[in-house]
Amino acid sequence: MPSTPVTLARTHLPNAVRRARHAASGAENLLQRALVSAGARQSEARIAADAQDYWQRPADATWRGNSHWRDAPVFGDSDLWNRLGTEHLAMFDAGARMCGFDRPWQRVLEWGCGGGANAVHFAPRATEFVGVDISPETLVECEKQVGAVCDTPVRSIAIDVADPESAVPRIGGPCDVFLSFYVFELVPTPEYGERLLRIAHDVLAPGGLALIQVKYSDGRWRTRSRRRAYRRGLAEMTTYPIDEFWRIAQRCGFAPQAVQLVPRNELDERYAYFFLRREPVAG
Ligand SMILES: C[S@@+](CC[C@H](N)C(=O)[O-])C[C@H]1O[C@@H](n2cnc3c(N)ncnc32)[C@H](O)[C@@H]1O
Structure with a gap:
C-alpha cells in the first residue's frame, strides 16, 4: 500500500517539503x-483495536488511497490502479503454470480486498468471488467495481480485526484460489499473520493455490515488525524474514x-x- 502520506506527497508537494516529511517519518x-x-x-x-479503528472509519483521501479505492488522488491521473491487478493476475498465472495448477476457479477469495483493484481482474475468471475486509464501505466499493466489469457473484464478508476466524463459516465452501496483496504488512503482528495463514490453509480446497504478498525484513533494525503506534506506521507493522515466512507457511x-x-x-x-x-489428497 502507499506508505501513507509519503506517496500522496510524491504527487502533489514540492521536493523540499517531500524530503522534510520523509525525514520526519524516518525519525x-x-x-x-x-x-x-x-x-x-x-x-x-x-x-488490533487501533487497526479496527483506522480501517473501519472511512475518512479522507489518504484513507481512500490506503484502501486502494480507484478514485483516490494517489491513483489520480495514472494507470497504477489498473496495473496493480493486471500485474498480480499475470504473476498468479505464471506461478500457476509453474505449479501445474490448472483447474477452473470455482471460488476465489481475496483477504483484504480493498477497493477492488485485484478483484476486477480475478473475478471475471471465477464462478464466485469472495472479498473479506474490515471495512463495510470498502466491501461495497469492491462490489461496485467488480459489477462494472463482470457478472460474477461477489460474497462480501466484513470481519473484526480481532476475530479473523469468524470469516471461515461464512465463505460458503472450499476455495480454489486464496489471494492477499498489500495486507500482511498491515496486520497487528507476525503472529496474527500466522493466524491468517492457517485460515488460508483451512479454506483452500486440497490442491488449491494461495498467492500471498508480505513485506520482508532484510536484517536491518528499521525493517523489523513495528509492534506499536499503528496509525503512524500502518505499512510497517508486520514484516518477516523471507525464510521465516516460508517456514511459517510449512508449519x-x-x-x-x-x-x-x-x-x-x-x-x-x-x-x-x-x-x-495446499497438498492435494493423496491417491
Ligand atoms: C492497501 S489495501 C489493499 C487492497 C487490495 N488488496 C489491493 O491490493 O489493492 C488494504 C486493505 O486491507 C484491509 N485490511 C487491513 N487489515 C486487515 C485485516 N486484518 N484483515 C482483513 N483486511 C484487512 C483494509 O481495510 C484495506 O481495505
Missing part, C-alpha cells in the same frame, strides 16, 4: 523501534512452491510474493 519510525527495543511493545489486542500445512521478490515498486519496497499450495 518517527526509529523512535518507535527504539521504544520497542526498550520494552515498550504494545499488546496485539491494543494494536500451517502449506507446501510452499516459490517466492518472487519485488525489492521496490511504485508504492513501496521489500515485497515478497509466496506461492503456497
Whole structure:
C-alpha cells in the first residue's frame, strides 16, 4: 500500500517539503523501534483495536488511497490502479503454470480486498468471488467495481480485526484460489499473520493455490515488525524474514512452491510474493 502520506506527497508537494516529511517519518519510525527495543511493545489486542479503528472509519483521501479505492488522488491521473491487478493476475498465472495448477476457479477469495483493484481482474475468471475486509464501505466499493466489469457473484464478508476466524463459516465452501496483496504488512503482528495463514490453509480446497504478498525484513533494525503506534506506521507493522515466512507457511500445512521478490515498486519496497499450495489428497 502507499506508505501513507509519503506517496500522496510524491504527487502533489514540492521536493523540499517531500524530503522534510520523509525525514520526519524516518525519525518517527526509529523512535518507535527504539521504544520497542526498550520494552515498550504494545499488546496485539491494543494494536488490533487501533487497526479496527483506522480501517473501519472511512475518512479522507489518504484513507481512500490506503484502501486502494480507484478514485483516490494517489491513483489520480495514472494507470497504477489498473496495473496493480493486471500485474498480480499475470504473476498468479505464471506461478500457476509453474505449479501445474490448472483447474477452473470455482471460488476465489481475496483477504483484504480493498477497493477492488485485484478483484476486477480475478473475478471475471471465477464462478464466485469472495472479498473479506474490515471495512463495510470498502466491501461495497469492491462490489461496485467488480459489477462494472463482470457478472460474477461477489460474497462480501466484513470481519473484526480481532476475530479473523469468524470469516471461515461464512465463505460458503472450499476455495480454489486464496489471494492477499498489500495486507500482511498491515496486520497487528507476525503472529496474527500466522493466524491468517492457517485460515488460508483451512479454506483452500486440497490442491488449491494461495498467492500471498508480505513485506520482508532484510536484517536491518528499521525493517523489523513495528509492534506499536499503528496509525503512524500502518505499512510497517508486520514484516518477516523471507525464510521465516516460508517456514511459517510449512508449519500451517502449506507446501510452499516459490517466492518472487519485488525489492521496490511504485508504492513501496521489500515485497515478497509466496506461492503456497495446499497438498492435494493423496491417491
Ligand atoms: C492497501 S489495501 C489493499 C487492497 C487490495 N488488496 C489491493 O491490493 O489493492 C488494504 C486493505 O486491507 C484491509 N485490511 C487491513 N487489515 C486487515 C485485516 N486484518 N484483515 C482483513 N483486511 C484487512 C483494509 O481495510 C484495506 O481495505
